[in-house]
Amino acid sequence: MNKNNLQLENNINRDFIDNKILKKYEKNIQKIFQNIIEEINEPKKTLNVLSQKYEFNFKFKDLKNFKNFKKIAFIGMGGSILGAEAISSFLGKSEKRNFYFFDNIDEKKISNFKKKENLKKILFLIISKSGNTIETLANVSTLNILKKNAKNIIVITERKNSLLYSLKKKFNLFYVEHKNFIGGRYSVLSEVGIIPAYLMGKNIYKLRSEIRLFLKGKLALILKDSSIKLASILKKNFIHDLILVSYIPEIEKFLYWCQQLIAESLGKKNKGFLPVVSTAPKDHHSLLQLYLDGPKNKLFYIFSLENKLKNNQKIQKKNNQKKLLNNKNLLNIKTAQKEALIKVFKQKKISFREFKIKEFNEEVLGQLFSYFILETIIIGQLVNINPYNQPAVEQVKTITKKILN
Numbered sequence: 001m002n003k004n005n006l007q008l009e010n011n012i013n014r015d016f017i018d019n020k021i022l023k024k025y026e027k028n029i030q031k032i033f034q035n036i037i038e039e040i041n042e043p044k045k046t047l048n049v050l051s052q053k054y055e056f057n058f059k060f061k062d063l064k065n066f067k068n069f070k071k072i073a074f075i076g077m078g079g080s081i082l083g084a085e086a087i088s089s090f091l092g093k094s095e096k097r098n099f100y101f102f103d104n105i106d107e108k109k110i111s112n113f114k115k116k117e118n119l120k121k122i123l124f125l126i127i128s129k130s131g132n133t134i135e136t137l138a139n140v141s142t143l144n145i146l147k148k149n150a151k152n153i154i155v156i157t158e159r160k161n162s163l164l165y166s167l168k169k170k171f172n173l174f175y176v177e178h179k180n181f182i183g184g185r186y187s188v189l190s191e192v193g194i195i196p197a198y199l200m201g202k203n204i205y206k207l208r209s210e211i212r213l214f215l216k217g218k219l220a221l222i223l224k225d226s227s228i229k230l231a232s233i234l235k236k237n238f239i240h241d242l243i244l245v246s247y248i249p250e251i252e253k254f255l256y257w258c259q260q261l262i263a264e265s266l267g268k269k270n271k272g273f274l275p276v277v278s279t280a281p282k283d284h285h286s287l288l289q290l291y292l293d294g295p296k297n298k299l300f301y302i303f304s305l306e307n308k309l310k311n312n313q314k315i316q317k318k319n320n321q322k323k324l325l326n327n328k329n330l331l332n333i334k335t336a337q338k339e340a341l342i343k344v345f346k347q348k349k350i351s352f353r354e355f356k357i358k359e360f361n362e363e364v365l366g367q368l369f370s371y372f373i374l375e376t377i378i379i380g381q382l383v384n385i386n387p388y389n390q391p392a393v394e395q396v397k398t399i400t401k402k403i404l405n
Contacts (some may be wrong), residue, residue, distance in 0.1 A: 005364045007306070007356040008371075010226055012299070013349050016239055017232045025228045025382050032381050033224060036374065037215060044181045046388060047377070049190045050211050050370055057177040057191055063198060066154065066174075069123035072199055073100040073113075075143075076127035077135050079184025080156075082257040083369070084125075084196035086188070087207075089253035090365050094201050102139045110142050119145055125154045125199070127192055129184050131162025134400065146171050156191055183388055185261045188369050197362075206362035211370035226353075227375050231382035233299065234271055239351070241298040242275045243291065245283070245341075247334050248305050250360055252277060255303070258372055265376045265387040273299075281337045292344060300345065300352035304338050305331065307358045 039047040048054055074084050081103045088099055100113065100122075124145055128136045140146065145153065148171050155168045156176045168175050176191050187193065189211060194204050214223040233239050242262065244255045259275040266272045278287060291298065325333070345352050357364060380387030 005357065005359040005361070006367050007354075007358075008222065008226070009354045009356075010229065011346070011352050011354070012229055012233070013351045015349075016236065016299075016351060017229055018236050021232045021235050022228060025231050028382060029224050029228055029378075032378055033220070035381075036378065040212075040215075044179075046182050046186050047373075049182055049186060050373070052212070054190070054208075056194065057179065058195070060198065062174075063195065065151075066123055066199060067201075069121070069152065069199075070096065071098045071100070071117065071122045072196075073102065073122050073124050074127070074196060075102045075124060075136055075139050077103060077133050078260055079187055079257075080127040080129060080133070080136070080192060082185075082253070082260060083188030083193035086254040086257045086369075087193060087197050087202060087365065088200060090250050090360055091200070091202050091362065092250070092360065097200065099200065105135050105138060107142075110139065114143065119143065120152065123152050123154070123199070125156070125196060126164065127156040127178070128162075128164050129158060129178050129180075129182075129187070129192075131157040131160065131164035133164075134397075134404075137163055140167075146173075148172060154195070156195065183390075185257075185264055186373060186388075188257065189366070193369075203362050207366045209366065210363045211366045213367060214371055214374055223371070223374060223378070227378040227382065230375070231379045234266065234273065234379060235383050237271055239297055239299050240274055242273045243278050243298050243300045244275055245278045245280050245300055245302045247280045247338050248303055248357065249279075251303050251357070252279065254365070254368060257369075261372060261376055264390050264393065266380055266383075266385060268385050268391075271383070271385065280341075281334060284337060284341075288341075292348060292350070296350065298350075300350065302338065302342070302352055302354045304335070304354065304356055305358075306356040 036047060039045040040050045041053075042048060043055075074081050076084075081101060085101050085103065088101075093099060102110070124140075124143075126136065126140055146167060150171060150173060153171075153173045154176065155164060155173050156178050157164045157168070158180045159165065159177050160180070167173070176195065178187070178192065179190060182190050182192075184192070189208060194207070197204050197207055213219050244258065246252050246255055255275075255277045259277060262273055262275045291300070342352065342354070344350075355368075377387045
């Protein structure tokens with residue numbers, strides 16, 4: 001993949017790919033790809049979120065007053081909040097606003113937040129697709145922010161009989177409907193991610209402007225080829241782990257979004273990949289030995305920055321006794337470490353994919369979101385796995401509620 005600011009290179013060992021399976025998928029891919037395009041253009045289908053004609057369940061003019069808040073707290077779990085965190089991290093925090101993310105049950109974090117902040121001056125965005133997410137409801141209750149006609153709360157949830165929807169009606173809170181046909185992990189380009197992006201001051205039109213690039217031309221061929229190879233690997237069930245190696249701090253929250261997308265979508269029928277976020281070069285000093293000489297059951301995704309950073313100060317000779325660092329900056333050093341890792345991967349025939357990012361902007365992030373959504377769904381359909389459901393997770397939720405009752 002090579003579209004200006006985002007590039008992808010695949011270096012996958014042919015030993016991990018079954019040629020018979022590969023040929024079968026090559027026959028099926030065109031039909032699946034056409035079905036994907038039809039689903040994008042069909043309302044009330046999950047992938048309609050990628051459509052140019054996607055209709056939001058809100059008007060931006062109704063959100064203008066909320067942009068006056070200097071502090072915004074996001075409350076949600078999984079797909080309801082991971083996208084917002086990825087947007088904030090990748091595109092950078094606003095100098096004019098502070099953001100807080102409550103994405104887990106953390107008593108100390110909430111206690112410190114309540115002591116430090118004036119909650120009346122904070123905008124709270126509460127998101128739960130089902131409206132019954134226990135952790136989200138628990139955090140809202142612990143914060144004790146619900147007040148009749150509160151002007152500092154936005155609720156995004158399905159329009160159905162749920163605890164959150166009933167609270168929205170009881171307290172007459174500003175409400176945006178969460179479309180019931182879009183699952184949480186696919187919702188980042190819907191109301192769930194676009195409203196947070198708008199409130200963060202990001203350009204939501206640019207964020208969605210290039211999300212259909214991979215449906216035509218050379219980029220479509222790359223998407224198809226990558227999906228076929230990964231589906232063959234998944235079917236053979238030899239590679240179990242996807243190691244998401246990040247040389248870019250700004251992309252790590254995106255990788256956690258990616259982790260949920262891949263794990264929940266493909267982890268079924270005794271198959272699946274375990275996506276693990278690995279921070280580099282830090283993990284060179286803890287996990288690299290295992291990566292290089294441990295079990296060869298891993299596929300590595302390497303994310304690197306290919307652009308020169310502004311104001312990336314070079315190391316001066318007076319601060320450095322060794323010539324190898326003289327006149328180098330931190331990006332030079334990380335790039336050298338990444339290139340060294342790739343050379344060793346090739347020597348040891350370790351499979352990897354490399355994603356090169358040249359710019360941090362809305363268009364690139366939108367491309368990343370859409371690429372991984374499309375690739376994951378296509379892989380699932382090739383191996384006859386439903387990429388949209390999560391039956392095992394629902395079992396745990398049901399038993400948890402029984403225990404609490």
